[in-house]
Amino acid sequence: MAMILNDEQILLQQSAQDLSEKVATVEQFRTLRDAKQRYHDPALWQQIAALGWTGIIIPEDWGGSEFGYLGLGLVLQQLGRHLTPSPLFSTGFLAAELLIQAGSNQQKDQYLPKIVDGSAIFSFAHEEHTRHSLNNISFSAQKQASGYILSGEKVFVIDGELADHYLVTARTSGQRGDPTGISIFILDADIPGLTKTQLTTVDSRNVANLGLDQVKVEASACLGELGNAAPLLQNVFDKASILLASEMLGAAEQVFESTIDYLKEREQFGVTIGSFQALKHRAADMFVELDIAKSVVREALSALDEGSKEISQLASLAKTRLNDCLTLITNEGVQMHGGMGMTDEFDIGLYMKRSRVTNQLFGDSHFHRDRFASLGGY
The missing domain is CATH 2.40.110.10 (Butyryl-CoA Dehydrogenase, subunit A, domain 2)
Structure with missing residues (x-):
């Protein structure tokens, strides 16, 4: 497991962080939402394609960089921090992965370059x-x-x-x-x-x-093969669960950091509320859950690149941990913000809503706990 990123991975992570903080911000997300536009910004999508993120897992023969799943996970993690409106997951992963694994040469030649250059969106x-x-x-x-x-x-x-x-x-x-x-x-x-x-x-x-x-x-x-797509789909769903967990990890990190900042700034009875022992304990619980989640996601992403035989178990583990972690952190974050946490003025409510929906994608915690147990022979 590569817990320490190499120089190229660090640069990729930094470029994703820069874009999400300067361009693909929560404010932009709010603008699209309030204007009742589709969850998409064409200009941003072209920037993402220009940076090469759409081709991270696509082989060089079709214009991609074949950088690996850990690389794509690092990008999704940063985009998840700011709820970045982008079809990168559906196009740059789901469609690309299916075409890479099952597409004919003609299908790959026709569609993969379109994914890389951002000229087409797939669902x-x-x-x-x-x-x-x-x-x-x-x-x-x-x-x-x-x-x-x-x-x-x-x-x-x-x-x-x-x-x-x-x-x-x-x-x-x-x-x-x-x-x-x-x-x-x-x-x-x-x-x-x-x-x-x-x-x-x-x-x-x-x-x-x-x-x-x-x-x-x-x-x-x-x-692919007619009538025999189930094994392929299961493999893709496992990878999707891990990459979705990466996006959820970014959201959890952002909510945790915002909550800690609020605890340090908000005063009550003449002191910051972060000095209250009960809130310290709850913040510590959030920190522990987040740290475990980071390790699980990094392990799962590394296993994808290494071709591990335990992908299915790691996929269910990662999705379960991040379902639970993001739910805990958004719930606690809203509570610690008090009444203001329930208002649309604070971003934290947006992350809670994202948590509720993302938990259900590719299986909720009940689904993955049952599956993890079954894979273990229970």
């Missing part, structure tokens, strides 16, 4: 119910003479309103819940028969529901 549509599930897919892909007809609905599609292209899971055989018979198709956002409905979420994240009604695609739109 991955898998969930069909309120709870995360790998195999609970009934969205159908019926075989036709020259391709497939896709029909069904997808819910809570991250960056679904922005996307130029979609990666959609569909069932080509079997019944809902079967581990086999799931395939992935890639299609353009303007294909006839596809409708998207933007959702208003509590954390202002860009999310949409998709509906496909008799959408016709060529056989070449299939990504």
Whole structure:
């Protein structure tokens, strides 16, 4: 496990910190939210692409830097600190990872350079119910003479309103819940028969529901092996859980630091409230949980780059720890800010809302605790 970053990783981390502090700030997030705009700033997205972050995990053959998952995690951690509005996770990781692992050379040549240069935004549509599930897919892909007809609905599609292209899971055989018979198709956002409905979420994240009604695609739109996408999806979901935990870690760090600053500044009864023993104990608990979370995330990211065989266990561990850590720190942060913590004037409420939504993505703590136990043979 690389607990100490090398010089290149430190520079990458610093560049992400500089952008998030100077450009991609919480104030910018508020501006987009209050203007009721989509959770996206095209100019910022081009800056992110120009810095090379969209190609961090993409091989050099397609214009990427192949810097590794730890590098991408460091960037997401810094962006998470300021709730940066960006489709980097959905495009620079989810879509890129699926294409790298399962795409044909033609598909890679067509789409990966677009991810690297930021000229296209991708969205991955898998969930069909309120709870995360790998195999609970009934969205159908019926075989036709020259391709497939896709029909069904997808819910809570991250960056679904922005996307130029979609990666959609569909069932080509079997019944809902079967581990086999799931395939992935890639299609353009303007294909006839596809409708998207933007959702208003509590954390202002860009999310949409998709509906496909008799959408016709060529056989070449299939990504990877027909009917055998489940192992690939599980691998991608594990990596997604770890990288999402990185983003959550950044949010937790920011809330913790803001809360400690407030405890040092706010006075009551002629002294700073940070001198109260009860608040010291609670702040210490937050510090311990955050320190453990940092170690878990760093271990998981390093394991991804090293090709560890324990990725699934580390993914569930990281997501569980960060679900719990971010929930604790945002809850405690709001409480320690007193009545002001409940107002929109203070940023801390924005982080609490983000915590509530992010906890559910790719499995909540109950899901991952059960999975971790199952992987351990219990």
